Amino acid sequence: MKLTRRKLATAVLIPAATALAQTAQTPPALPRNPDEEMKAARDRVKAMGDALAQQAVPMATEPAFQFKA
Amino acid sequence: MAAIGAEVFFATIPELNARLTSKEIPAEDLARAFANRLEQLGPRFNCLALPLPQQAIRKAQDVDKEIKRGRLRGPLQGIPYGVKDLISYAGQPTTWGAKPFAGQVFDYSATVIEKLDAVGAVLTGKLAMVELAGGGGYRFASASLTGPGLNPWDRTRWSGGSSSGSAAAVAAGLVPFSLGSETSGSIVTPASYCGVTALRPTYGLVSRRGAMALSWTLDKLGPFAHTAEDCGLVLQVIAGKDGKDPGSAGKSFYYTPQYARPLKELKVGFAPVDFAERAEAPARAAFAAALGVLKDTGVQLVETKLPPFPYGPVLSAILAAEQASIFEQFITSGKVDELADQGQIAGLKASLELPAKDYLKAQRVRRLIQDAFSRLFAEVDVLVAPGRSGAATKLDQRLDVGGPPAPAGAAPGFQGIIPAGNLAGLPALVLPCGFAENLPVALQIVGVPFAENTLLAIGREFQARTDWHKRRPPGM
Numbered sequence: 394m395k396l397t398r399r400k401l402a403t404a405v406l407i408p409a410a411t412a413l414a415q416t417a418q419t420p421p422a423l424p425r426n427p428d429e430e431m432k433a434a435r436d437r438v439k440a441m442g443d444a445l446a447q448q449a450v451p452m453a454t455e456p457a458f459q460f461k462a
Numbered sequence: 463m464a465a466i467g468a469e470v471f472f473a474t475i476p477e478l479n480a481r482l483t484s485k486e487i488p489a490e491d492l493a494r495a496f497a498n499r500l501e502q503l504g505p506r507f508n509c510l511a512l513p514l515p516q517q518a519i520r521k522a523q524d525v526d527k528e529i530k531r532g533r534l535r536g537p538l539q540g541i542p543y544g545v546k547d548l549i550s551y552a553g554q555p556t557t558w559g560a561k562p563f564a565g566q567v568f569d570y571s572a573t574v575i576e577k578l579d580a581v582g583a584v585l586t587g588k589l590a591m592v593e594l595a596g597g598g599g600y601r602f603a604s605a606s607l608t609g610p611g612l613n614p615w616d617r618t619r620w621s622g623g624s625s626s627g628s629a630a631a632v633a634a635g636l637v638p639f640s641l642g643s644e645t646s647g648s649i650v651t652p653a654s655y656c657g658v659t660a661l662r663p664t665y666g667l668v669s670r671r672g673a674m675a676l677s678w679t680l681d682k683l684g685p686f687a688h689t690a691e692d693c694g695l696v697l698q699v700i701a702g703k704d705g706k707d708p709g710s711a712g713k714s715f716y717y718t719p720q721y722a723r724p725l726k727e728l729k730v731g732f733a734p735v736d737f738a739e740r741a742e743a744p745a746r747a748a749f750a751a752a753l754g755v756l757k758d759t760g761v762q763l764v765e766t767k768l769p770p771f772p773y774g775p776v777l778s779a780i781l782a783a784e785q786a787s788i789f790e791q792f793i794t795s796g797k798v799d800e801l802a803d804q805g806q807i808a809g810l811k812a813s814l815e816l817p818a819k820d821y822l823k824a825q826r827v828r829r830l831i832q833d834a835f836s837r838l839f840a841e842v843d844v845l846v847a848p849g850r851s852g853a854a855t856k857l858d859q860r861l862d863v864g865g866p867p868a869p870a871g872a873a874p875g876f877q878g879i880i881p882a883g884n885l886a887g888l889p890a891l892v893l894p895c896g897f898a899e900n901l902p903v904a905l906q907i908v909g910v911p912f913a914e915n916t917l918l919a920i921g922r923e924f925q926a927r928t929d930w931h932k933r934r935p936p937g938m
Contacts (some may be wrong), residue, residue: 440775
C-alpha cells in the first residue's frame with residue numbers, strides 16, 4: 394500500500410494517541426547467589442531450545458554456513 | 463600551533479580534509495588537539511580505553527611531510543580516529559573491555575587499522591566497550607573494565623553497548639570518526655543513544671582480522687561518524703577482500719551515492735506500530751516527524767511486515783554456541799569469574815551446555831530467514847524503523863529485561879529487526895532523527911546485502927533536510 398503524507402500521519406499518530414497506557418514492567422528478581430544465577434542462565438539456554446523446537450524447518454534445509462574445499 | 467576552534471571538533475571529514483590539504487591546519491596540530499581532548503574528556507564519559515598521543519603525533523608528522531610534497535592520499539589523510547578496544551593495534555594493550563584480558567598485547571595490527579594507516583588516518587586512542595562485547599548477556603551498564611559508558615548528552619544515562627566508547631567519543635567531539643563492532647545491536651544501539659551516525663556493513667564486507675571474535679558468522683566492524691557521508695568515506699577505506707578473514711565476502715566498496723537509484727524510485731517498508739504504540743511515548747513525535755522528512759525526500763513509504771520468525775532465540779543460540787567454542791578455555795579455566803557482570807559470567811558458563819542440535823537448528827532457521835528477506839526485498843528496497851524504541855536507558859537500569867511493554871494487541875512491527883538484520887547479514891545505517899526528553903533518538907535504515915550506497919544516499923538526503931546530526935551535547 395502506497396502511503397500519502399496524510400495517511401502516514403493517520404497511521405502513526407492516531408494509534409499513538411489512542412494507545413492504552415503502558416504499564417511498568419516488573420523485572421524478575423535478581424538472583425541471590427551464583428547457583429541461582431547459573432539456574433537462570435541455564436533456563437535461558439533451555440528456553441532458546443524450546444523456541445527453536447517450535448520452528449518447522451524443511452528437511453532439505455542446510456545450515457547457513459559454508460565450508461569451502 | 464594553529465588556532466583550533468571548538469567547531470573543528472565537530473567538523474565532518476571533508477571539512478577537516480579541506481583544512482588539512484589547504485595547510486590551514488597542520489595534521490600534527492590537529493592530532494595534538496584531538497589527542498589532548500580525548501585524553502582530557504574521555505574519562506568523563508568512561509569512553510577512553512587507551513590514549514595513543516605519541517603514536518598519533520608521529521603519524522601526523524609523517525602526514526604533514528606528505529602533504530607538503532603534494533602526496534595526497536584521500537579524504538582520511540591526517541584525520542584522527544579511535545577504535546573499539548577489541549581491535550588489535552600492534553604492541554599496545556587490547557583488553558576486549560575485560561579485566562582478565564587487561565594485559566593482552568598482540569604483535570600485529572588489525573586489517574582495518576592497516577588500511578586506515580595506509581591512507582594516512584591518525585589513530586589517537588582505543589575506545590571503551592562492554593566486556594567481551596557482552597556476548598554472555600550482561601545485566602548492567604557497569605559490565606566493562608572502564609566502568610559504565612556515560613552518555614555525553616546526560617551522564618546519568620548509558621551510552622549504549624557494546625561499542626560504548628566508539629559512539630560516545632564521536633558524540634562528544636573527541637574523535638571525528640571511530641570504528642566499532644556489531645554482533646547484534648552493538649553499533650545500532652550506542653549510535654542511537656548517543657545521537658551519532660553509524661553504519662553496520664553487510665556481513666563480510668569489512669575484514670575482522672585482528673578483531674576479537676565473538677561469533678564468526680555474525681561479527682561485523684563498522685564506522686561511527688557525524689554524517690552518512692563520513693561513514694561512506696570510512697567504509698570505502700576499510701572494506702575489501704581479506705584472505706586472512708574466512709568470512710570475507712571478497713568485495714570492495716566505493717562510496718558513490720550519486721550512482722544510487724533515485725530516491726523517488728525507492729520503496730521504503732515500515733510498520734506504523736513501531737513509530738506509535740511500540741515507541742516509547744516521549745519519542746513518538748520525533749519518530750513521526752522523521753518519517754515525514756523521509757517521505758519528503760521522495761521515497762515511497764510502504765506498510766510492510768517482517769517475516770515471522772523467532773529472531774531472538776535464533777540469534778542467541780548461534781551466538782551462545784560460537785562464543786562457547788571461542789571462549790571455552792577462558793570459561794573452563796575459571797578466568798571468566800574475573801568479569802565484572804554476574805549475568806555475563808553465568809551466561810558464558812551456560813553457553814557451554816547449548817546442545818549442538820540447537821545450534822544447527824538455529825543455523826537452518828537462519829537459512830529460511832535469509833530466503834524470506836530475499837522475498838521481502840523483492841517488494842521493498844529498504845526497511846526503516848526506530849534505532850531503538852526510545853532514548854538512552856538510565857545507568858542503573860537492568861538490561862536483561864525489556865523496556866516498557868507495548869499495549870496488549872499491538873502488532874509486532876519490526877521489533878526483531880536488529881537480530882533479523884544481523885542474522886541475514888544486512889547493512890544498516892543509523893541516523894539521528896530528533897530528541898525525546900533532551901536525549902537523542904534515531905532511525906535505522908536496513909537494506910539488502912551490499913546496498914550500502916543506497917542507504918548512504920538516503921542518509922545524505924535526510925541529513926541535508928535536518929540538522930539533528932549537527933547538534934552537540936551540552937557543554938561540548
